[in-house]
Amino acid sequence: MIVEILFQEVCGLYGDSQNPTYLEATLPDAQFIYTKLTDVPYFVNNTPDIIYIGCMSESTQRRVIETLRPYKDRICTLIDNGTPILATGNAGEIFTKTISYVSENIETEGLGIFDLQVKTDLFNRYNAMVLGELNDIKIVGFRSQFSFLYGDNSNSYFIKCIRGDGINPESKLEGMRKNNLICTQLLGPILPLNPLFCEYFLGLAGVQATAAYRESAMNAYEQRLREFSDPKIPFKHD
Amino acid sequence: MKKIRFFIAMLAGKITLFGLKLLGRNATFLPGKIAVAIDKNFLAGLTPPKTVIAVTGTNGKTTVSNLLNSILLSNGYSVTNNSLGSNVQAGVATALLEDSTLTGKAKKEIAVLEVDERSSLRIYPYLKPDYLICNNIMRDSLARNAHTEFISFIINKALPKSTKVILNADDLVCATLAPGNQERIYFGLDVDKIHEEGPLYLQDIVYCPHCGGLLTPEYLRYNHIGRMHCEKCDFRSPEPDFAITEINKDENKFTVMHNGISESYYLINDNIVNLYNFCGLIALLSTMGLSHKQISDGFAKSKIVKTRYDKLQSGDLTITMQLSKGQNPTACARCFSYVAKCPGNNKAIIFVGDDFEASESPCWFYDSNYSYLADPSINQIIFSGPRCMDQYLRAQMAGIPTDKIRTITDSTAGTELLDTQLSKDIYVLYGPYMVKQANLVKEKLIAIGAGGEDK
Known part of the structure; x- marks a missing residue:
């Protein structure tokens, strides 16, 4: 099994860099390929079983888009063929149609997989928590972002929010999904924080694995689930 | 005007x-x-x-x-x-x-x-x-x-x-x-x-x-x-x-x-x-x-103010109080590194976890380098506070043997899990909003060191 981690040296903000570490612990026999921004991605000439990309700065986001743009057709083929791809935080935004960086007065064309627009405003930080549902799996997570997504994701979302916002404050549908490409604005260590989702995601690659450190991961997950279900706990914070 | x-x-x-x-x-x-x-x-x-x-x-x-x-x-x-x-x-x-x-x-x-x-x-x-x-x-x-x-x-x-x-x-x-x-x-x-x-x-x-x-x-x-x-x-x-x-x-x-x-x-x-x-x-x-x-x-x-760093002796216990800014992964990693490098081979760390913020995001734990805590000179790690289970998982992912880790949800009760037979150098790490709770832990440690509390 081959797992490709894209651009971890610059796409690992907010604890996202530990998602690959958790995958490595969960899949001790898998081969992990860490592709640098200056490398040709492994997926261009090969088919990895899983691809992961994490959170990045805004200038890095623009560079990542330009790095991947020549491989857009290959990325579409991988998505159509069902390769599981996980993009966390603002990484998923690279797959949208356009990104407007309003505070920098820059507009960038994304890879256009999803017909959504992104508005990024460096002078407005949004911090919140999300409790959502993916089939029968409860997902818990955190968001800290400058951006919101606009457009219709009603046929292409990741989770339905039980508490917290979706792709923007008017939405209850969080993230984007096409086949096994999962994009979520939840950031940080989403896999260790959600061991059941980790197992589900690996299932998309045809792997029946037990999430690493399962007992302690489940203890932390269940405690958070209780807290997030408590109506007294506010879901937005400064 | x-x-x-x-x-x-x-x-x-x-x-x-x-x-x-x-x-x-x-x-x-x-x-x-x-x-x-x-x-x-x-x-x-x-x-x-x-x-x-x-x-x-x-x-x-x-x-x-x-x-x-x-x-x-x-x-x-x-x-x-x-x-x-x-x-x-x-x-x-x-x-x-x-x-x-x-x-x-x-x-x-x-x-x-x-x-x-x-x-x-x-x-x-x-x-x-x-x-x-x-x-x-x-x-x-x-x-x-x-x-x-x-x-x-x-x-x-x-x-x-x-x-x-x-x-x-x-x-x-x-x-x-x-x-x-x-x-x-x-x-x-x-x-x-x-x-x-x-x-x-x-x-x-x-x-x-x-x-x-x-x-x-x-x-x-x-x-x-x-x-x-x-x-x-x-x-x-x-x-x-x-x-x-x-x-x-x-x-x-x-x-x-x-x-x-x-x-x-x-x-x-x-x-x-x-x-x-x-x-x-x-x-x-x-x-x-x-x-x-x-x-x-x-x-x-000049000296560094005592709310940030303090070292004292109580009986055979050496107590080091060290500010370790929560939410700040690098500052915490520096503290971990500092403790790991300090002399001694039987150190214990008590983390006084923030308890004022409802369901704090643990993302920053994962940006901080916990692997310093795997240093063999540290033989007890006690995570206290509401996020202790998250800390436990994070520490486990960093390769710290679980038999060294204890957890307790009360941020002032870390001393209850401390084995003073195992560790004489006790480091108390706390965030800037937990100075009061850290001082309570310090008082308990002073009492233990002075023989006032049987551990």
Whole structure:
């Protein structure tokens, strides 16, 4: 099994860099390929079983888009063929149609997989928590972002929010999904924080694995689930 | 009209200050908040002290401000400072209005202002610093500070071009700040040019800011602190104008080289972050014109405040109290590294976890380098507070044997799980909002050490 981690040296903000570490612990026999921004991605000439990309700065986001743009057709083929791809935080935004960086007065064309627009405003930080549902799996997570997504994701979302916002404050549908490409604005260590989702995601690659450190991961997950279900706990914070 | 508005703001601020002090309250925020609410240009309306120094950066602001204040006072300068209060716009306004006349004229010679990086845009356009010292720009609270590029963007947008900048040459994010400012002084460490033992962790600058090429590290002490150069263009870490060239822990001395001359100073603390703090301070004070004797004597009279670091003995227990800023992954990792490197082979760490924030995001645990805690000299780790289960998982992922880890949800009850037969060196790590709880833990440890509580 081959797992490709894209651009971890610059796409690992907010604890996202530990998602690959958790995958490595969960899949001790898998081969992990860490592709640098200056490398040709492994997926261009090969088919990895899983691809992961994490959170990045805004200038890095623009560079990542330009790095991947020549491989857009290959990325579409991988998505159509069902390769599981996980993009966390603002990484998923690279797959949208356009990104407007309003505070920098820059507009960038994304890879256009999803017909959504992104508005990024460096002078407005949004911090919140999300409790959502993916089939029968409860997902818990955190968001800290400058951006919101606009457009219709009603046929292409990741989770339905039980508490917290979706792709923007008017939405209850969080993230984007096409086949096994999962994009979520939840950031940080989403896999260790959600061991059941980790197992589900690996299932998309045809792997029946037990999430690493399962007992302690489940203890932390269940405690958070209780807290997030408590109506007294506010879901937005400064 | 502008002058009337300013005068009303000043009067309201001073009355609030007087009232709060009369009530015995800590008047370090509200007076300035009221003044700025009445006159949003309040800071611009002041006639500031002759010299205004802004102290900013992710880690070390308070330590540098306190020491700077102490050294300047010990040399007979009159100083306005906000080191006891808030470092946002209202705190800065409070400190300045307190030491101003009703017409806004400064009564003191120098202002030493600790400035929260995020507040740069609300302060620098109105109050132009003569000097800005920045010790580092690292990952901090992800909710407030996002990432280091964002912090650089904010500071660069706000800082006047006329400000003389004192920057850490060993931190390329910091060293490339304020590119339009011509007067630049760099400081750094010219000792121990080696990769720090243990795994290197996250770097916040990897590619050349000029050409985008991959930067090659010559050495990295931790995160992106060290020296790097670009293979594709001539970009490299700047040479420090002031460099620590020798550290003598036995004699509590360190040596700084400047313009080919080596001078010795009293070593208050040997934590690497503080060495950078001290070198930056010396660079700033020398640039301001203070002599070696003035600075050196000031260092000898200064110490780090006890709410940040304290060490005491109770019976056979050595108790070290160490501030470890929550939400700040690098500051915490520095503390972990420091504990791991301290002498002794039977250390215990009690984490006094933040318990005021409902369901705090644990993302920053994963940005912090917990693998230092796997050092064999640490034989007990006790995570207390509501996030103890998250900490347990994080520690397990960092390779710490689970038989060394204990958890308890009460942030003041870590001592209940401590085995004093196993560990005599006890380190208590706590965030800035948990000083009260940490002191309770300290009292319990003192009692245990004195035999007052059977463990």
